[in-house]
Amino acid sequence: MKAATYFLETFGCQMNVLDSQLVAGQLRELGLRRVHSSDEADIVLFNTCSVRQHAEDKVLSRLGELKPLKRRRPETILGVIGCMAEREKEGLFRKAPHLDLLCGPGELYRLPALLAEVSQRREQVAALAGSQSRRTKVAQRAFDDDALEAFDLSRLAALRLTMPHTADVNILQSYVRVQRGCDKFCTYCVVPFVRGPERSRPPRNIVEEAQALVDQGCREITLLGQTVNSYLHQESGRPVRFAELLERVHALEGLDRLRFVTSFPADWDEDIFRVLRDCPRICPYLHIPAQSGSDRMLKAMKRGYTVAEYLKLMDTARKYVPEIALAGDFIVGFCGETEEDFQASVELVRRVEYKSIFVFKYSPRPGTTADRGRQDDVPYDVKARRNNELLAVQSEISLQQKQALVGHSVAVLVEGHSKAARKARSAGVGSRQLVGRTPHDLITVFDGEASAIGSLVNVRVESVSPLTLFGRIEAVVSPPRPARG
Ligand code: SF4
Structure with missing residues (x-):
């Protein structure tokens, strides 16, 4: 064939x-x-x-x-x-x-x-890992790393073949990997087993890839890593850490917005906050999973920090960047989680006042320490109830935060037609509804022409729901950027 x-x-x-x-x-x-x-x-x-x-x-x-x-x-x-x-x-x-x-x-x-x-x-x-004939482990690892580096950089050749906004690639907002794998081995997590040990990519390659994306019309880059803030690469005999990498990418001419996910609380380096404060194109948004508000559960998950340390980190983030939007992840129903442990998570959500949270019902993953050594003893209906309760608490917080924005103007990068508009259009009904995000990662919906996609606009907020701002375009700050050369 x-x-x-x-x-x-x-x-x-x-x-x-x-x-x-x-x-x-x-x-x-x-x-x-x-x-x-x-x-x-x-x-x-x-x-x-x-x-x-x-x-x-x-x-x-x-x-x-x-x-x-x-x-x-x-x-x-x-x-x-x-x-x-x-x-x-x-x-x-x-x-x-x-x-x-x-x-x-x-x-x-x-x-x-x-x-x-x-x-x-x-x-x-x-x-699959281990299915090739292995020379020595070290030689094979070096070979795989080089090959994977070439895989990431293959995008540069692909970019030369493609015009922006094709069905294959969203160039407007792009991800750039800074790190592969993870070494943390949280007891519930399968990632270190399937993605291997943590390895940081050379900063030069990351910057080159980001520059090529910007040259093709990319306005927002998100640096990706399982524990992005643990980034560390030896360059000409000296360590380059994540704060320095952020500064280097931030310096790219033509880049409008820079984000990074996901951060690991235990590896935090205060220099990152300094860079967040001093580099205006880094979005004031931090996704920093807590997983639980109970020290007993954090220990069972082997997360490597206490609730007090996590809270201190959140407070320090707000000291450096007072308006920062914080997002968190929580697992409910982890092995042995009591009602008291769960209420400690509710308390943490109230205390931090996140912009948004992602809540996951624990499910055992074969091969992990939790699956081998602990019992999945919280019934499914209890997990489901805790999941809904935590989301309901967050929903109240999110609504209050968004209500404070009614009547204000927010900066939005226009990503495309909203989900509702795409559905209506596929049913043959015309809709001009567009969607985009603010630097604080707030989803914003408003009417506009398709020609506005890719531009930066100011939107006056007229109404809100817990998840979305609704408004009207007040001004186009910067039209869509064509690819250079
Ligand atoms: S939860 Fe995150 S930090 Fe923990 S092992 Fe999984 S990927 Fe690594």
């Missing part, structure tokens, strides 16, 4: 979104065209997440839905890439025998060769 089209669906976090963008670049270089339904595709890929059972169940269900397609068109190549491939390994072939390809997140640079292999041999192919 000569494949001409591909369908790529992404599950999970921003790191996966970035990996999918890079995979899309690889496939485009092979001359493949992206389609938006698996029915029309010669290659169907799912870029998967293993962080929660629910995410894996969704992929298994999508794979099940594709059985009739594989029966009808057996030459279609069906692949699972990313964290679930790495976690399940060849066992996934047993669960889904119609699957052709497995590729872990550390092997994505091999994807074009793997697709060719499947196409020629018509056999199941797997590329």
